[in-house]
Amino acid sequence: MVFTDDEDDFLEQWWEKEESDDDDLVALLLILAEDEERSHKKRRPGSMPGRQTVPRDMHAGNLRIVADYFADPPIYNDKFFRRRFRMSKPLFLRIVQGVEARQMQ
Numbered sequence: 001m002v003f004t005d006d007e008d009d010f011l012e013q014w015w016e017k018e019e020s021d022d023d024d025l026v027a028l029l030l031i032l033a034e035d036e037e038r039s040h041k042k043r044r045p046g047s048m049p050g051r052q053t054v055p056r057d058m059h060a061g062n063l064r065i066v067a068d069y070f071a072d073p074p075i076y077n078d079k080f081f082r083r084r085f086r087m088s089k090p091l092f093l094r095i096v097q098g099v100e101a102r103q104m105q
Contacts, residue, residue: 069081069089
């Protein structure tokens with residue numbers, strides 16, 4: 001275990017004291033145990049502990065959705081659109097038009 005200068009100074013001062021009570025010893029042991037545990041923990045990538053991120057091609061996914069639902073003729077009809085996105089396709093298109101109009105201002 002490697003200590004920083006501040007931690008070394010703290011430890012030296014603590015050991016130099018002739019009188020130390022049990023509370024100081026317990027506090028020091030807890031600090032050292034926590035530091036040791038923290039140094040052995042694995043770093044986990046991802047948004048949730050234990051989960052790893054999966055690199056995905058977001059651009060290609062967007063192109064597939066556009067091709068599947070908005071191409072002429074679409075691969076999936078309005079019934080599938082509603083099932084997947086939980087709104088009707090005309091409602092979605094109105095929302096898109098509203099957002100685009102708002103961005104133009």
